[in-house]
Amino acid sequence: MDVNLIFRIAAVGILVSVISQILKHSGREEHAFLTSLAGLILVLFWIVPYIYELFETIKKLFSL
C-alpha cells in the first residue's frame, strides 16, 4: 500500500499506449486492442486486492 504502485500503473499505461500506437501504424489493429486490454487487466490485477483489503477492513472495523 504505497505510492510506487501509482507510478507502476503509469508505466504500464505509457508502455501500452506506445505499443498500441506502433501496432496501429503497422496495420495490426486487433493486436493493438489486445495489448491495451492486457494492460488494463494487469493493472486491475494489481488494484483489486487493495480494494478488497480496504472493504474487509471497513467491514471488520465498523462491524457492518
Next chain:
Amino acid sequence: MIVIKIALIGIAGVVVANFFKNVKSEYSMLIGLFLSVLIFFSIIIKLTGLLEMVEKTESMLQGNYRFMEILIKMLGISYICELSSGICKDAGYSSVAAQIVIFGKITIMILGSSILFTLMEMIDTYLR
C-alpha cells in the same frame, strides 16, 4: 505531518492521472481509483484507536450500547458510499454516483429508524 504527505501523494497522483486523460482515459480513472483507495486506507487504519475509545465508554451507557453500534455502522456506510460515489463521479458516471448516494442515505435512515422507535416508546411510557 501525515496530512502533508497525503496531500502531496494526492497531487502527484492527480498529475500523473491527468497525463493519461487524453492519451488513455481508462488509466486515468484507474489511477484515480487507486489514489482514493490508498488515502482512504491510510485514514481508516488510524480510526481503530477511536473505536477502542468508544468500546471503553460502553460501561457509561449501561446497556443501550446498541445505539453506539448503530452510529458506528452509519459512519462505515457513509464512508463507503462517499468513496464509491466519488470514484464513479470521477469516471464520468455521475448518475451512478447519485444512485449510490441515495442508497447510502436510505440505508442510514433505516438504521436510524430503530433509534427513533425506541425514543417514541420512551416518550410514550412517560406520557402515559
